[in-house]
Amino acid sequence: MKRFTLLTTLLATLGFFSGCNSSDSIITCDRYDQWMASCSNCSTTLSCENNYDSLAPTVQLDLDDCADNVLMNNLGICGDWTGDVQYCVDLGADYLGIVCDVGPYCGDGTCDAGEDEVNCAVDCEVASYCGDGVCDANEDEVNCAADCYVSVCDDGVCDLDEDPVACPQDCAYIVCDEYQDWLEGCFTDCTALDTCDAEYGVLDAAVAQDVWDCSTLLSEAALDGLCADNIDGVCDIMLEDELGSFGQCLIP
Numbered sequence: 001m002k003r004f005t006l007l008t009t010l011l012a013t014l015g016f017f018s019g020c021n022s023s024d025s026i027i028t029c030d031r032y033d034q035w036m037a038s039c040s041n042c043s044t045t046l047s048c049e050n051n052y053d054s055l056a057p058t059v060q061l062d063l064d065d066c067a068d069n070v071l072m073n074n075l076g077i078c079g080d081w082t083g084d085v086q087y088c089v090d091l092g093a094d095y096l097g098i099v100c101d102v103g104p105y106c107g108d109g110t111c112d113a114g115e116d117e118v119n120c121a122v123d124c125e126v127a128s129y130c131g132d133g134v135c136d137a138n139e140d141e142v143n144c145a146a147d148c149y150v151s152v153c154d155d156g157v158c159d160l161d162e163d164p165v166a167c168p169q170d171c172a173y174i175v176c177d178e179y180q181d182w183l184e185g186c187f188t189d190c191t192a193l194d195t196c197d198a199e200y201g202v203l204d205a206a207v208a209q210d211v212w213d214c215s216t217l218l219s220e221a222a223l224d225g226l227c228a229d230n231i232d233g234v235c236d237i238m239l240e241d242e243l244g245s246f247g248q249c250l251i252p
Contacts, residue, residue: 182222186227190248199243200242
């Protein structure tokens with residue numbers, strides 16, 4: 001407590017400040033007001049300064065410290081108080097007539113309006129369920145394949161997380177089917193080789209990606225009737241070189 005505050009308290013006790021407030025009370029209440037102005041949760045009362053002047057010096061010192069150091073460094077921090085801030089809020093409520101309505105805040109155990117799983121998971125966390133993308137402790141491949149199924153390359157099934165480049169053993173048929181769409185749709189007497197899957201499977205990843213991109217492009221061209229725009233281009237030559245074809249492959 002500042003020496004001036006001790007003197008003020010003594011003079012107030014002797015009646016020298018009858019009908020007015022000490023400068024310490026004004027400063028402390030004003031700083032509490034500043035902090036509360038940044039928090040719509042709180043309001044002060046007209047009796048704040050009178051209440052302050054009636055307190056013991058040790059309590060006044062605690063209030064001064066709160067106003068000077070704690071609350072003024074936490075302007076705009078409202079609701080979810082902890083530690084020194086909560087102590088100062090309680091001190092003001094107990095001795096200065098300050099009233100704080102904390103209201104809803106993240107961490108109060110209720111998923112309030114404006115809160116969701118993203119901005120306040122602690123209040124809004126949804127109970128786990130099959131299909132939430134997480135294989136929980138009570139789930140497995142049998143009772144919740146959607147969350148717990150583990151794909152295995154070369155099991156004969158092209159799973160959702162597999163593709164022709166990463167797992168040609170299971171997914172090369174996608175490229176070959178697209179290539180077949182192009183050959184059948186744009187040429188006469190022309191099909192993909194029976195060995196197409198094997199031919200694709202031995203390509204290195206970079207070439208495999210280019211071939212897949214080309215097969216998709218040419219398949220869409222065939223379906224859209226745009227064969228002529230893609231004959232003797234880059235992609236048709238690449239697929240012929242890497243995958244081959246069977247038949248006369250004549251342009252209609």
